[in-house]
Ligand SMILES: Nc1ncnc2c1ncn2[C@@H]1O[C@H](COP(=O)(O)OP(=O)(O)OP(=O)(O)O)[C@@H](O)[C@H]1O
């Protein structure tokens with residue numbers, strides 16, 4: 246039972262990093278990337294100008310104008326910074342809550358055969374619920390304010406982190422576990438000095454994808470019903486057939502996700518200083 | 523032997539493991555052995571015969587399947603507080619620096635951070651790792667990690683010290699240095715030591731008694747008392763005629779078992 250539960254939704258710790266280019270290859274790699282972006286945007290712009298209808302597909306120059314407009318004039322619902330900070334807060338709260346609860350429960354169940362066997366079917370069932378649907382439910386439960394979005398972000402973050410923490414806690418090397426017990430570690434000391442550090446690479450691997458999920462949760466939540474935030478901007482753009490607005494919001498979200506990824510990478514480096522590199 | 527309660531008593535202790543093919547595998551059969559407080563016992567036997575298993579029973583990490591195991595007169599049901607165990611495998615915490623690894627046992631016992639650190643620092647010097655306090659285990663050699671493990675175990679001043687091939691990975695000089703250091707520390711501590719090794723010279727030079735185990739399943743084959751005077755100089759004692767006689771005696775007993783283990787291993791594939 247516990248075996249199959251572990252396999253459910255884990256992200257392998259090794260499957261995370263896209264290596265930054267190093268050494269002699271560095272400049273050609275950057276040049277190649279820039280060329281790819283130029284080619285993509287250029288062909289889109291050309292196509293939008295001559296062949297396809299920019300009303301439906303928009304084009305890079307329109308999106309740039311839209312972005313400039315949002316950042317200088319503000320959106321029709323107030324400053325763009327207000328929308329960003331609103332969405333970001335929901336994502337961060339959902340992320341933090343989901344990560345903490347996920348790690349605690351995952352590690353606890355990972356260390357307790359009995360608890361994990363009792364709870365496994367329920368957790369699997371809960372994990373099988375299409376979580377996006379919950380967003381609608383949360384709007385009914387918690388209203389149009391921030392808490393319904395935090396709840397959506399939370400459920401999206403929780404399961405990924407939980408399964409990884411669970412797996413990490415189960416993979417403490419036997420001899421290290423035995424050594425700590427011989428040295429006199431209590432259960433709590435065991436958790437803090439052995440299990441959690443041992444599970445860090447598993448947990449961190451899940452946190453990388455988790456922030457992306459938190460953003461998705463916040464935006465889907467806003468899209469379902471809100472009066473502020475990037476998801477609300479997307480819903481509004483859709484309502485007014487403003488495809489440039491949808492793309493512009495998408496770009497802002499992407500930048501946010503990349504920034505969060507960068508922060509997480511720094512945190513990860515700090516937490517895993519002890520690992521060979 | 524003395525009349526007092528033995529530090530360790532194995533009474534027909536047996537250990538059966540479930541084997542990979544669904545059957546069972548007897549790793550120890552009716553091992554009977556008393557170790558007196560302050561006594562230094564070394565254990566030799568063919569590889570895979572059950573020496574590590576014996577230590578895990580004494581330490582309370584594994585329950586016996588049959589017979590009795592007691593430490594200081596109390597039956598072993600969980601890990602006794604007075605036991606120190608230096609494992610055959612690398613067991614240092616990879617996420618702790620050398621000094622924090624050594625301080626671990628003290629921290630678990632509630633000693634304050636500053637005091638634990640300073641005592642750990644002493645131990646780091648004693649095992650010859652001065653200057654490496656801030657290193658992580660992966661930055662050390664295998665032999666250096668063994669020395670971290672030794673300091674980590676000894677800092678808790680155990681009454682019963684279990685050591686599983688602690689010096690196997692060291693070069694000859696460092697090994698002799700560590701053997702000398704171990705004897706010196708032991709002489710001042712009254713700890714009962716069970717020390718597993720494949721090195722017969724080491725086994726005899728350190729021991730009050732050498733226990734020779736049979737091929738798997740392990741039982742006690744012979745016990746050879748070593749009456750060479752102490753304190754001993756590990757380096758010089760090897761040339762002593764009495765030492766050579768003991769060496770021959772232990773080796774003759776062990777050789778048969780090694781051959782049995784070899785043919786069995788070969789037939790098992
Ligand atoms: N947890 C376990 N499950 C199943 N079999 C085990 C287990 N631990 C040990 N054994 C078996 O018990 C036997 C004795 O193992 P043990 O580690 O005690 O040998 P050893 O005498 O220490 O050998 P070495 O000198 O190579 O360290 C081996 O055949 C091993 O396969």
Ligand SMILES: [Mg+2]
Pocket residue numbers: 573574575610686
């Ligand atoms: Mg062994």
